Amino acid sequence: MTQALISQVLIGLSVAAILVISAIGLAVIFGVAGVINMAHGQFIMVGAYTAAVIGQFGGNTFWAIPASFIVVALLGLIVERAVIQWIYDRPLETLLATWGVGIILEVLMKLIFGPQLYYVGSPKVLSGGVHLIGRLPYPYYRLFLIGMAILMVAATFIVLYRTNFGLKVRAVRRNRAISGCLGIDTTRVDMLIFMFGSGLAGVAGAVLAPIKSVSTTMGFTYAVNSYMVLVLGGVGNLLGVPTGGGLIGEAETLLAFKYNSVIGELLVFIFIVIAIRVFPRGIFGYYERA
Amino acid sequence: MALLEVRGLTTRVSGYTILNNLNFSVEENELRVLLGPNGAGKTTLIAMISGQFKPIEGVIDFDGQDITGWAPYDIVRAGIGRKFQVPNMYETLTVYDNVMVSLKGDRKVFKYMFKRVSPEESDRIWEILEFIELAEKANEPADTLSHGQRQWLELGMLMAANPKLLLLDEPTTGMTQEGKMRTAELIQKIAKNHTVLLVEHDMQVVRHIGKRVTVLHQGQVLVEGPLNQVVADKRVQQVYLGKGKLQ
């Protein structure tokens, strides 16, 4: 029993990692660029399909990661130039526009790849697992996912808080007009940060494809989970992502273990709503002055 | 007794002490000017009185009751109106509606629901609109007004609310000289039948209005008294050295 419980906690870690991976891109786009990107799930989906295509040419996940990053970043560039750049000052309307973008992406992908599920294998190196505790081996791939999660958060942190570019980004976020006056090329900053966020979503698609199913309709669930993670953890603070992800992931797996998956999901949602009521800005969210 | 009395007011924001045990009071029907270098805590004091922030220590008495830590709308209902530094009204509403919404009266949801604009109220609105010289723009959405006109409209809204005490936070920012002068006159008109607490940088305006002056420094009252006497004061000049000279 205790053994099973411990292994369950470990599994929870990997679930948390999956949540973090899928949410980090949104944390950048939503939390930093301030765009309510409803197409986030579809971005992940495109990333996964990129991985599938790479797979057709014999490349494995390690090839897919950079490829997906580039592809989806370019996609993000197009979306940002075509749609988002006009509505930065109307955040709630980015929601509608990106919802439209999401629909379009889904249909296009269906027209290109057909409606059937696609296959993405996991690299040979990561097949198999290590025996930690309990009967089951702990899959290498899930360890890899945990690693990826840490890596992606770290990378984002460095980009946002340890580079000159990150400084500009935060400046623009605080006050677009003034930073413009101070000679920061705000359009370029917006563009790049949106691309970066999209790219991260693409990576998420690439690394999640081998354990999930790849279809044109896979997006919505990821988008929803990502928003839950962000809102629970707190928008605009990177620490919020792992916190929110960790809480939700562990809660979901442990509840699923105690009762069953459906009740688990249900309770987690309720827990989130209550939590948000307690911390209106999320656990790590900072309060705007005044 | 004093209309507004602030005792031992203290507040910190992220470690910095903005107001430090501040004592200060305003009499009925007086026009008080609040002076002080940047960061002296003028705006914070206003924010405290209007309930935007809660003080860490100290008491704010208004009209005989302790309003410390009240919700902003309760404080307003108690009779304190606030003019923001940046002009601040309802952009998509017409000038008329802006004033109409601000009219004095019961603001409870269900009491308000079936209320219509009575003739008296309408007259009052037009009176105000003409007073602030925006009558012919009554039908225009507020966001078509120029900056100066916005400032005036907000003053008008405050008059409509007809509070016992008006807190005016730099109402002349970003105006041309003659704009400032006209605003000064407007304020004097208002001050005829309201108590006004005015925060102002521009010495010309202050001279123009020139009544009792309080100088804040590092969150405490430095000097208080008639204008010329204050200006003559050594400490004040020290405080202002390097900053905008008191010419």
Next chain:
Amino acid sequence: MNASAKQLQILKSKRNLRRTPLISLSTIIIGALVVAVIGSFPYLLGSGSYVLVLTGKFLCFTIFALSIDLIWGFTGILSLGQAVYFGIGAYLVALSLKINYAMDHPTRYGHKFPDFMEWNGLTALPKFMEPLVSTPFAVACALLIPTILAFIFGVITFKRHIYGVYCAVITLAEALILQEFIIEYQTYTGGFNGITDYSNYVGAPFLWFILAVTVACFLIGRALTHSRIGTVLKSIRDNDVRAEFMGYNVANYRIFVFCVAAFMSAAAGAMYAAWVGIVSFLDAGPVFSVEGVIWTAVGGRATLIGAFVGAFLIKALEFMLSGLLADFWQLFMGALFIIVVLWMPDGIVGTLGDWLRKRRRGTMAQIREEEDRRAFDRQRDWAPAGTVKTGEEAV
């Protein structure tokens, strides 16, 4: 300009300011026309007609969109969970109808109570559902429970000053919860299959009833937004901080309008269930909520009629395109949303309105001139960073 001219101006503004009547005569005429057309569908198209079925459905959607318009368009609360109230209303009515139907029409298992309870292992109608046998009671619940729920949610949300994006995401989560809940407790809700196979009320009388309710909702909405309280709601939408410092208890106003909206949605849901004869978890889910928001946006925020246009337009397009070019009709829907957001942020009705208002102001040349003057006015004296958020300059 000289004094006398000014006086003239003022007089003119005063005259213009005579409040428009609650409903102008011409509105009544055209409204009556529309109502008459829809009301005569049963005769124009035959009572069995498919378009008739759709029309009733769209009217329910219209009310739903209207409720979103009230809270979003007029008060600035974006709720992505409005379907919660629609769904609860729909499910309660559907349950009641289904139970009654099962009583005199044995289900496929030959029992006297809903089949989804049978295959989930129940042997009789659960105690707590017996009150639902009386349909009037069910309808009462369908209207009241959502309103009360909205009140509770409203209090714990707006009293804590949660709005904007956070409000949007919380309400989204609420919709998800209800959806999960319905699927999980399929013993009582029919789960993934939803509730179907009960007597529905398709036909002229009920269509007229729906029509009447729709008109009523529009009147309520009009009265609400046109009266003084409407002005307060708009002022809250424009600048809630200022409203707070004008002595309005913003939270209370938000809660109030939120409840009204929830009530409307619930009514729409109740009629929807009775009309189409099938409800499923999708009617209570986030996707449906967002659809509602989109109808409102496309039709035109802050214009009541926009809700009507948006709902009818999009649903009609959707159903025609999905028949004509089954594979990629959704492309057009996606494109439509983007176009509306980018090029007509005030929606179809709003944009039309602007255009008309401009035309009335005179020739394009005059308009441009006026715009320039305005721009100049705004430039005349240097404005401090108007973009700074209100109250941010404090401290």
Next chain:
Amino acid sequence: MGTGIKRRTLLKGAAAGAGLTLTTGPYHFVRNIAKAAEGDTIKVGILHSLSGTIAIIETSLHNAELLAIDEINAKGGVLGKKLEPVVEDTQSMVQVFADKAKKLLLDDKVAAVLGCYTSASRQSVLPIFEQYNGVLIYPTLYEAQECSKNCFYTGAVPNQQLDDFIPWIIKTLGRKKFYMVGSNYIYPKETNREVKALLAKHGGQNVGEEYAPLGHTEFSTIINNISGSGADVVFSDLVGDSVVAFYKQYKQFGITANDIPICTPITTEQETAAMGPENAVGHLTSFNYFQSVDTPENKSFVERYKAKYGKNQVTNAVMEAAYFSTYFLAQALAKVKSTDADALIFEGLPGQEFNAPGGPVKIDEKNHHTWLWPRIGKARPDGQFDIVWKSEQRIRPDPWTKYLYPHKSCDFTDKRVLERLKKPWSQEKNRSGTIDI
């Protein structure tokens, strides 16, 4: 403001006009065009989701049906008329299914409808078909316990999938401890009830039962529970995305088909392709058709399908059913020489025979379900299935599973039923052929 009056009314007018014309106008226009074509074609409704979550499988059904219609038309159609498919996208939403069913019946006046996949969709449209007396041909395996006058069921029912499968697992594989995993809706729940009944009968043992939300893709917990339960075989009726995620993660947690095989009545070639054969290899599926079935009919069917829809396409049991259902319909129309629903239901379709890719199939005269050839397939490394067992004779469909409902059966030739069905729907709402025996 004042000027606003006229504006607002103008808008209302414009808006209302727009709204109405857009609902009715073009729609009728299109309809009339369609009407013009009427007479020289026989309309057949194709009612599947081409978008949304279920489109993954339903599109392939839609393809198979169109393929069959093309072939029939190529051979000269029926009664000298071509079959005209009326395709509707139901967006994976039950309400839309109901809507479009109404449209097909009321406006397009189709002779019959081929369509639906999930039980949810079938149950949402059946009341409509009963009310307007249409004909629905439903090509999917389903949980049975149903027989509606207006529906013909050409997919497998439990007694054709489980009655041999479960004993085979227990006897041949010698595995007795079953752990049941399913998606959380009617089909898995009903199926598992039957499995439990069969287990009790053949001395199997049910060590666990768990349901995941539809579209759930995180199975680590369930897998952990499975390994904890000491089960030696998993019985899965997960559907859609869940299947793929489950098999993948199952493999990643290092459980192979030799340790605990997954047995299922629903995983097709399509899913094995999607999850990657290496994840499926060795696991078992019970179906009446596999792409690897070795008959000339099947070979040419697979060829024709790939020729029309592309090399990498795979065929599966549900598609096969969709394919021969279309032929059933064509033959029935030819037989009764009319498109009258009752004629089709009582003379046309019952007893139809067709030499399907999976072997000769036949619609039962009594219960309007279909005689099929149960098979058990073992997934190969190439994603196809080795047929490890095939029933000697064609199995009779049994809409009322005898272990659960011994005293019920379905018979449309029975007097009482006919009596009941003679009455119009308005007087007699019960349109099922169920009788007590």
